[in-house]
Amino acid sequence: MRSMLLAFVVGCWLLQQQGNLPGLGWLLVAGSMAVAACWAVGRLRAPWRGRVRWVVGIALAVLAGFGWAAWRADVRLDQWLDPVLAGRDLQVVGFVAGLPDAAPHGTRFLFLPSVWEGQGDDSIPAERLMLTWRSPPEGLEPGQRYRLNVRLRRPRGLANPHGFDYGYWLLSQGVDATGYVRSGQLVRMGEDGRLPLTVRIASWRAGLRDHIRQAMPADARFGAVLVALVIGDQRGIGQEDWDVFRRTGISHLVSISGLHITMLSGMVGALARWGWRWSFGVGFVHVRRDRYRAACSPLPHAGEGLGVVVQ
Template sequence: MGSGARGAHIIHGSGRQGEGRLMLAAGSVAFLAGILLLHHLPALPPAGALGLAAGLAATAAGAAFALRRRRVRAAALALCAAAAAGFAWALADALAGRGRALDPALEGRDLVLEGTVAGLPEPRPAGVRFRFRPARVVDAATGAVVALPGDVRLAWFGRPPPLVPGERWRLRARLRRPAGFFNPGGFRYEDWLHRHRYAATGYVRGGGRRLAPARGHRIDRLRLHLRERLRAALGPGGTALLGPLTALALGDRSGMTPAQWAVLRATGTGHLMAISGLHVGLVAGMALAACAGLWRRVPWLARRWPARLPASVAGLAAGAGYAALAGFSVPTRRALVMLAVGLAVLATGRGRSSAHALGLALLAVLLLDPRAVLDPGLWLSFGAVAVIVLAA
């Protein structure tokens, strides 16, 4: 079988089974197109459009099923249903997110926030930035309790006390709605804030009071502990190494210096400091290879279960553990979903096509987070894999 025939077999499979796999991949792309359509509209449609899109998806899906014997028409209707479903899914997520934004009337006012430190605090030369999850918000001027249904990204300037994930604090702060400069073709801070589901940004005024010690948030507390252990182990002379080490081990890039970022930008290697599919895949691959090798050295185990089963579990466990240490950031969650789908195909050993696995992974990522289309990493990850599949 020539290389072109092998590539066609990988992508299409054979017979009706191959057609079904190709349709799943095409349906995932149509679902993606529906999400993109929403994000390219100049304004968010009203809530009533959600019912219309969902109704269109259901109608097209029903028509595709009724005309299933006419393959071309059924396929076209199924793709229309997938696109309408993607539009409806993204619109539902966007409408829910709009309800989590800060009330414009509260911008610039002193607010008293009681809540929990969430995530790993990010030390800065001028202070610290951190994610805060308010449980109660009070207008300092009127004493009225106000609604803030979402996390806020706070800056605490000066010499703030050490913050530990899971601690409960009372803070006086000023907030504003997520905003940033319009930057066509480049990084947009406002998109980044929406992507990470922040309801507001702001800064602490006049200090704060710790109400309770850290509870829960065990993974983030472990990450903080490991960061401090690395800092202590490197000592004052290892400051230059601390940033890259914590970035690669814990997904914490707050220790990177401007000079280090300048070198990475000049060499085009800045993406290596963002834990993503490359890093998660390497860790999972090493665990998978090690487990498979050890499994085959025990004859009675190898005869009872094929090595691919425990190796897939070991690879997924290692990838999930590394993603947890990285704080389950947006790129690591996406990489973990792709890894899980790929290892599931490997573990079942049913020889499913690469396009089928790629389509499943894309659909899973978009169902879990329709805002993933705003992340350039999604396009780089799936685009690179798609090129490899087509060129195989």
């Protein structure tokens, strides 16, 4: 079983090494050959048929991985922006769905369209956009609804050997088009005022990030690193710090620890909140006066109360 799974992964890897996706005809031919091979192996009566079956099984697993990866890539590429719409002015209404990344050339952010104006009811040019706004309004935050005039293009990136593959990263993030904002205005929420789940999560992360920044001095040397460790937002870390992290071998800790710390702190805070609610004062005598506040308050207060207990 392990060899079959490894062969499936090898098939996916082989697809990623191709310069172009294989056509449907090639996949049908390969599938037909695989069926014929299975039929031929099934009719074998030789004493070494077990080895042959194992080899054929490995080959089928590689082919299955290759075909599955090709199918998934074809599905994702079909969702990319229609080349006919590239470079044209488009009107779109949607939500800021990611933490904005401020840079000298503009602010980059993930945008989740809800309505494409002037494209027809059934036309959806793209479902997730990575936009750059050169002069964004002050206070651009996840969860805000905007009407934007944008120019888009299909995702692409540099293909330098051993360099960062920006196009592949956009594909993994589900981005269907990139572009820039020509103009935009804030739009009031609808009557229901409901946000998509991904937008709400980004809004919560932004609120927690702002709370952490307000709790630290404005000139905190490693404030951006602390934000990255808590919520995984690495945008504020300077290049000099990244160079130090790479030389000391801790870049991966900064990259992945934010999610882990958030999960662990959330679990511990929820457990502390539950313990205070049902402890009836047993074992928490010195913080009994805070028990009711911790049980009935949001998670950050429960975390503060837990800090008192640990101390």
